[in-house]
Amino acid sequence: MLQTLAARLLVLDVACGGFRVGMFLSRLLNEFWEKEIRPDLLEIGVDCDWDHESIFVINLDKARQVWRETETSLQLGPLYDYHVLMDTVVNQCVRALQKLCPCLTDIALEQIQVRPTVPFEEEWSLPFDIAFETQGTTIAFPDAKTFSPRVAEYAASQLPHKARLLFCFWNRCFRAACHEIFHCVQNLIGQTDSSTSSWVAEHDASFLSASLLAYALRDEAKLLGILLAQWEAEIVHLHALVPREIKLGYTQWRDSFGRVAPWDPSVLSGHGLYVKDRLAFEALTFNEDQFKTQLSLILEDRKGDISKIPPKCLLMEYPVSSDSGENLIFPRL
Numbered sequence: 097m098l099q100t101l102a103a104r105l106l107v108l109d110v111a112c113g114g115f116r117v118g119m120f121l122s123r124l125l126n127e128f129w130e131k132e133i134r135p136d137l138l139e140i141g142v143d144c145d146w147d148h149e150s151i152f153v154i155n156l157d158k159a160r161q162v163w164r165e166t167e168t169s170l171q172l173g174p175l176y177d178y179h180v181l182m183d184t185v186v187n188q189c190v191r192a193l194q195k196l197c198p199c200l201t202d203i204a205l206e207q208i209q210v211r212p213t214v215p216f217e218e219e220w221s222l223p224f225d226i227a228f229e230t231q232g233t234t235i236a237f238p239d240a241k242t243f244s245p246r247v248a249e250y251a252a253s254q255l256p257h258k259a260r261l262l263f264c265f266w267n268r269c270f271r272a273a274c275h276e277i278f279h280c281v282q283n284l285i286g287q288t289d290s291s292t293s294s295w296v297a298e299h300d301a302s303f304l305s306a307s308l309l310a311y312a313l314r315d316e317a318k319l320l321g322i323l324l325a326q327w328e329a330e331i332v333h334l335h336a337l338v339p340r341e342i343k344l345g346y347t348q349w350r351d352s353f354g355r356v357a358p359w360d361p362s363v364l365s366g367h368g369l370y371v372k373d374r375l376a377f378e379a380l381t382f383n384e385d386q387f388k389t390q391l392s393l394i395l396e397d398r399k400g401d402i403s404k405i406p407p408k409c410l411l412m413e414y415p416v417s418s419d420s421g422e423n424l425i426f427p428r429l
């Protein structure tokens with residue numbers, strides 16, 4: 097998709113023809129970006145070969161026109177085709193899991209499929225209308241491009257940057273695909289969870305999801321960089337907003353490897369995204385062997401009610417890598 101965008105900019109580049117972006121014009125464009133270009137475009141634009149100076153412009157008016165055209169095409173173009181995006185990410189993740197998990201060799205991961213959520217657009221349903229969820233081996237995703245004004249307004253109200261609706265959901269498709277796919281795997285290998293609100297299953301899917309994203313996109317360093325930067329920014333944003341008891345609950349949940357729910361659902365709710373995204377980000381590893389260890393701890397020899405079958409790491413000692421500083425790969429009990 098980013099290649100498509102780069103190609104589109106290249107076409108615009110040829111259409112504009114003329115002068116290479118020099119220091120002065122770069123400054124001018126920076127100013128222009130700050131004032132007029134939507135931040136999501138700017139962030140995507142960073143990935144568009146600016147290092148190689150492939151964008152040519154003649155003057156500010158032309159630049160403005162170019163960017164407006166680009167923005168229009170971005171809104172309508174394949175960059176925001178969430179169905180294609182979800183399909184692509186899920187397929188990439190399936191291939192990664194087939195390669196890394198011997199325990200999944202006989203499991204038909206190809207069954208996993210995606211479909212857009214059908215929103216109810218009622219007051220009560222709005223949180224669900226914009227949520228990702230798994231039923232069996234089907235991952236339902238919110239198609240932000242088809243949101244009605246009401247759903248879009250609600251979705252925007254939940255985001256750190258209200259103007260970045262499409263870009264935020266573009267990011268979330270990557271993250272959520274890597275989380276939901278583990279719910280599909282749990283279903284396929286016969287894992288169930290009788291704990292309150294399935295917090296053990298939520299823990300496990302979150303614990304593995306960012307590492308899966310990093311592995312699945314290991315050849316797409318720039319794309320991964322954009323996604324992780326956005327991810328971190330959203331966690332920091334949420335961290336500033338959530339109450340202290342949620343942060344304490346999160347720590348309990350994380351350090352008990354999911355066995356202690358982060359909160360009592362009769363008292364608190366609505367912070368699932370914060371705890372799940374934060375755990376995923378904290379457990380993220382770029383090391384293939386560590387990721388394999390994470391996968392085997394969670395998935396191997398755990399069939400049945402996982403709230404009653406602790407992973408092996410709770411029963412034996414595992415070394416913590418001393419040089420990487422990734423001491424969150426293993427639970428601290």
Ligand SMILES: [Zn+2]
Pocket residue numbers: 275276279297298301
């Ligand atoms: Zn989940």
